[in-house]
Amino acid sequence: MSHIHLPDGVIPTGWWLLGYIAAFVWLSLALRHAEAETTRRKLPFLAAMSALMLLTMSIPLGPLPFHLNLAVLTGIVVGPWLGFVAVLVVNIMLSFLGHGGLTTIGINTLITGLEVVLGWWLYHRLLGAWRLNWRALTATGLALLLSSTLAMSAIGLSTGVLDVGWHEHEGEQHVHHDITAAQPGDAATGANFLGLGSMGAVALILATGVAVEALATWVIISYVQKVRPELLLEESDL
Amino acid sequence: MSLKLAQVDYIAVSQRSFLHMWPTMPKLSGSMILLVGIIAASNLRQGAVLLCLLIGLLLSARLPVWLFSLALYPAFFSIPFALAQLSTSCAAAIAVICKAVSAALLLALLVASTPYPQLFGAMARALPPLISDALFFAYRLFFITLGSIQRLLLSLRQRGAFGRRNFVWSCRAALHALGYLMVNTLSISQRLDQNYRLRGYGAKGCLTTEKVAWRAIDGVLLVTLAVLVGGVLWLG
Amino acid sequence: MAERLVEMHGLCHTYQDQTEVRAEGLPFVVKAGQRVALVGATGTGKTTLLLHILGLLRPARGQVQVLGHDPARDFGLVRWDIGAVMQNPDEQIIGPTVFDDIAFGLRARGLPLAQVQERVQAIAQELGLASLLTKVPHHLSGGQKQKAALAGALISRPKLLVLDEPFSGLDPNCKRELVHLICHHSEQLGMAVILSTHDLELVPEIAHRVYVLHDGQLVLSGSPEEVFTCVDQLRAANLQPPAVIQLGLQLVEMGLIAQVPLSLEAGKNLLKGTRVKVKVHR
Numbered sequence: 001m002s003h004i005h006l007p008d009g010v011i012p013t014g015w016w017l018l019g020y021i022a023a024f025v026w027l028s029l030a031l032r033h034a035e036a037e038t039t040r041r042k043l044p045f046l047a048a049m050s051a052l053m054l055l056t057m058s059i060p061l062g063p064l065p066f067h068l069n070l071a072v073l074t075g076i077v078v079g080p081w082l083g084f085v086a087v088l089v090v091n092i093m094l095s096f097l098g099h100g101g102l103t104t105i106g107i108n109t110l111i112t113g114l115e116v117v118l119g120w121w122l123y124h125r126l127l128g129a130w131r132l133n134w135r136a137l138t139a140t141g142l143a144l145l146l147s148s149t150l151a152m153s154a155i156g157l158s159t160g161v162l163d164v165g166w167h168e169h170e171g172e173q174h175v176h177h178d179i180t181a182a183q184p185g186d187a188a189t190g191a192n193f194l195g196l197g198s199m200g201a202v203a204l205i206l207a208t209g210v211a212v213e214a215l216a217t218w219v220i221i222s223y224v225q226k227v228r229p230e231l232l233l234e235e236s237d238l
Numbered sequence: 239m240s241l242k243l244a245q246v247d248y249i250a251v252s253q254r255s256f257l258h259m260w261p262t263m264p265k266l267s268g269s270m271i272l273l274v275g276i277i278a279a280s281n282l283r284q285g286a287v288l289l290c291l292l293i294g295l296l297l298s299a300r301l302p303v304w305l306f307s308l309a310l311y312p313a314f315f316s317i318p319f320a321l322a323q324l325s326t327s328c329a330a331a332i333a334v335i336c337k338a339v340s341a342a343l344l345l346a347l348l349v350a351s352t353p354y355p356q357l358f359g360a361m362a363r364a365l366p367p368l369i370s371d372a373l374f375f376a377y378r379l380f381f382i383t384l385g386s387i388q389r390l391l392l393s394l395r396q397r398g399a400f401g402r403r404n405f406v407w408s409c410r411a412a413l414h415a416l417g418y419l420m421v422n423t424l425s426i427s428q429r430l431d432q433n434y435r436l437r438g439y440g441a442k443g444c445l446t447t448e449k450v451a452w453r454a455i456d457g458v459l460l461v462t463l464a465v466l467v468g469g470v471l472w473l474g
Numbered sequence: 475m476a477e478r479l480v481e482m483h484g485l486c487h488t489y490q491d492q493t494e495v496r497a498e499g500l501p502f503v504v505k506a507g508q509r510v511a512l513v514g515a516t517g518t519g520k521t522t523l524l525l526h527i528l529g530l531l532r533p534a535r536g537q538v539q540v541l542g543h544d545p546a547r548d549f550g551l552v553r554w555d556i557g558a559v560m561q562n563p564d565e566q567i568i569g570p571t572v573f574d575d576i577a578f579g580l581r582a583r584g585l586p587l588a589q590v591q592e593r594v595q596a597i598a599q600e601l602g603l604a605s606l607l608t609k610v611p612h613h614l615s616g617g618q619k620q621k622a623a624l625a626g627a628l629i630s631r632p633k634l635l636v637l638d639e640p641f642s643g644l645d646p647n648c649k650r651e652l653v654h655l656i657c658h659h660s661e662q663l664g665m666a667v668i669l670s671t672h673d674l675e676l677v678p679e680i681a682h683r684v685y686v687l688h689d690g691q692l693v694l695s696g697s698p699e700e701v702f703t704c705v706d707q708l709r710a711a712n713l714q715p716p717a718v719i720q721l722g723l724q725l726v727e728m729g730l731i732a733q734v735p736l737s738l739e740a741g742k743n744l745l746k747g748t749r750v751k752v753k754v755h756r
Contacts, residue, residue, distance in 0.1 A: 007312030008341030009277050010319040010334055031366060043368070044427030047375030051383050052420055054243070054376070059416075077424070089372045092361075096349040097243060098311040098342040102273060155318070216413055223417030230490060231424060251610050353610060355570030378568045381612040426565050432530045433566040436553050437626070438582030 005094065006108055008101030011155070019107030026113065027088065030081035046082045049074040050089045057099070066209045068216050071112050072119030072140040076221075077231055083116035084109070111151045118143035124234055132232055136221035141214035148206050242308065244384060246346070250353045255299035257351035262360045264456035268463050269348050275467035276340045282329045284474035285336035288467070292343045301350055308346040312338035375430070383423045390415050476505035479634050479666050480527055485536035487522055495519040496690035498536070504683075506633070509660055509667040511677045511698075514687035515712035520670035521561065523687070524638050527668065528558055541633065554583070557627030558636045563619035564611075572598075572614070572622050573607040579630045597625045601655060617648040624652070628659055635660070637669045641676060649673075653680050675716045678702070678736035686711055703734055 006016075034042075049070070056068045075083040088109045094100050100108045122139035130138070224231055250258075257265070272288070279285045296305060316338035323330040349357065354377055362370035394400060399411035431439075482502040487495050497519055504510045512520050525531040526538050529545030529552055538545060545552045557579075560566050569575025573594055580590045598604045601621045611619065620640060627635060637656070641649045653676055660667050669680065677684060678698040686694035686701060688711035694701050702708065702715040703723065714720075718741055722734035725745075735741035 005311070005315050007316050007338035008273065009279075009337030010316045013277065027366075027369075031368060034368075041431070043372060043375065044431040045424055047372050047379050048383075048420075048423040048427035050372065050376035051379035052423055054380055055383055055387055055419075056416065058242075073420075085369060085372060086376075088369065089376050092373065093243075093377070096345045097246070098308040098346065101312070101338075101341050102345060103277065103341075216416075219410060219413035220417040220420065223414045224421060227417070227421050228424075231421070247610070248613070251613060355574065355610065358570065374570055375568060378570075378611070382564050429560065429562075429565045430568055432525075432528075433558065433560060434568065434578075435549075436528060436530070436556065436558055437579040438553065439578070 075120035
């Protein structure tokens with residue numbers, strides 16, 4: 001979990017259009033890079049991982065306000081290009097079920113696709129010398145951290161959500177509080193307190209989500225390693 | 239959510255409402271008109287009218303009321319964005335949530351009144367062959383795997399995998415089950431691929447034979463809908 | 475002399491987890507128009523053997539020839555003349571609707587849609603699927619899925635039909651219906667059939683020739699009567715002859731009939747006119 005399923009109608013039109021354009025460009029690259037025979041052979045795996053991602057998202061994690069998504073695991077199994085396609089397929093289906101929206105498929109796919117690509121790169125390239133399960137744990141954690149940070153930044157910039165905690169309205173005027181310079185007593189207005197508290201809560205939820213997903217991927221990889229280790233290796237490693 | 243997808247799929251193929259009878263392409267076009275209206279809505283009044291219109295469609299088509307619960311997820315996810323509008327006005331914040339809920343309800347109505355072969359078949363005209371085939375494959379595998387996961391969870395529960403005494407052990411058991419499911423699903427997909435290779439499949443998108451049907455009345459309906467949505471936005 | 479469609483000898487395959495599956499011993503031969511049953515206990519390698527015939531696996535040792543070609547090497551050539559129905563129909567029906575799945579093979583060959591529609595309608599009528607053509611596969615029953623899979627295999631009028639445990643999970647009526655359909659199409663099209671099963675009751679009704687696979691060896695081959703009367707060898711292979719044959723053997727031993735019947739109907743005919751002395755103890 002690192003992403004919010006952005007619904008329709010909440011982010012400015014320019015941003016979701018940009019999301020679609022960027023996703024389209026990435027998809028074109030993905031389709032070109034994935035060679036015909038590899039694509040045909042890996043299409044069933046792509047579809048299987050898409051189905052698994054959909055199923056896994058429905059598994060409740062007790063009181064935790066998020067779910068697993070297996071995006072990094074998808075990247076590990078099918079590669080970065082087809083992994084992006086798998087994420088697109090999942091987001092199309094999720095948009096019909098209230099998890100995301102039709103206009104935000106592009107931006108939702110970019111955010112999750114980033115996890116797939118980062119996860120694949122970290123697992124197969126940067127950490128290639130490590131043991132499989134430690135690779136999975138680290139790759140998942142880092143990929144989710146990076147993609148979550150970028151996602152939150154993008155959402156914050158596009159909607160000004162980040163701005164909530166740092167300013168308040170006095171009538172028609174915006175008043176920005178410089179919380180670094182002010183005395184603790186002066187700056188303890190309701191808006192500032194709320195802002196710091198809400199950002200802290202978001203950071204805590206994200207960190208928990210990243211940890212849970214990384215641990216889950218680690219355990220799953222440990223299992224698959226015993227049963228079908230060839231699924232976790234690239235063809236060049238076999 | 240996976241069970242909801244199964245339930246929605248069943249409603250789409252088994253019920254017969256006026257929404258089900260409307261051909262897929264005109265229905266998709268009508269949905270796009272409504273979606274544009276929802277996104278363009280700039281205040282709570284416009285958003286609320288469109289939401290009421292959709293609820294009216296849900297009730298008049300005699301679709302299950304629980305479909306509305308699919309529209310509640312976006313309400314949760316739109317809260318951060320609504321908070322950003324709270325400093326402007328309370329109505330603006332509620333309008334954000336209203337728009338998100340309306341858009342989700344619209345798509346829920348679409349998918350609950352259109353069997354997936356027709357829906358994906360219509361979408362396949364605009365998607366690359368690989369994506370449209372992946373959509374069909376993934377949807378089919380989802381239902382094959384759904385049965386497996388239900389049986390697996392039952393088996394685990396019967397064998398005491400989810401006891402309250404050892405939380406860590408239970409989590410490990412559940413994740414191993416997920417690993418098993420992953421391996422099993424990949425094996426199934428390989429067997430599917432074997433069978434389809436035998437039948438000549440080459441990832442060139444020839445899984446569906448859905449035809450596009452347009453009638454004169456569909457044009458009239460779409461124009462009426464566009465005028466209605468335009469009227470709501472203009473007068474609201 | 476009928477053309478030999480399939481010839482296989484001394485097969486050995488090693489899976490990735492190092493499990494070795496062998497089908498050595500007697501040569502496995504299937505002629506044009508012939509229906510062959512491959513029987514053996516669970517786990518003996520029947521499916522592996524069939525996958526080699528379909529060209530989906532390459533043997534580590536041994537030779538496989540299908541229609542005069544190496545099926546793994548000439549997969550693209552051979553596959554158009556083979557139809558297959560695998561063990562789990564759920565894993566081979568992927569078309570969005572029953573119509574799409576049945577039509578798939580013909581559309582993959584590039585036939586015009588009008589011709590495809592005509593042939594799909596025809597095969598659906600024959601198999602009793604006409605009312606199900608617009609249905610979504612995951613709402614079909616097991617028997618309906620099996621028929622849909624069979625329709626998809628038969629529509630391209632193959633020279634060879636390969637069936638892997640096609641009767642598993644079906645009720646007796648469904649099984650009989652499938653047997654009838656397979657025999658009918660085989661005779662109509664002159665199509666050879668290879669059928670793997672561990673349910674021996676139906677084999678005499680469908681097969682001209684039976685091969686028994688046990689412990690990596692093809693140990694028996696012959697007509698159903700020849701094979702199923704070798705009771706000791708069948709039991710050694712963890713198989714039980716069909717009940718009607720076991721009864722027939724007993725009746726032959728008792729001198730009540732002259733030959734072992736292969737079906738209940740044949741048994742009834744053999745018993746007609748037989749006088750039996752009954753001793754009543756008062």
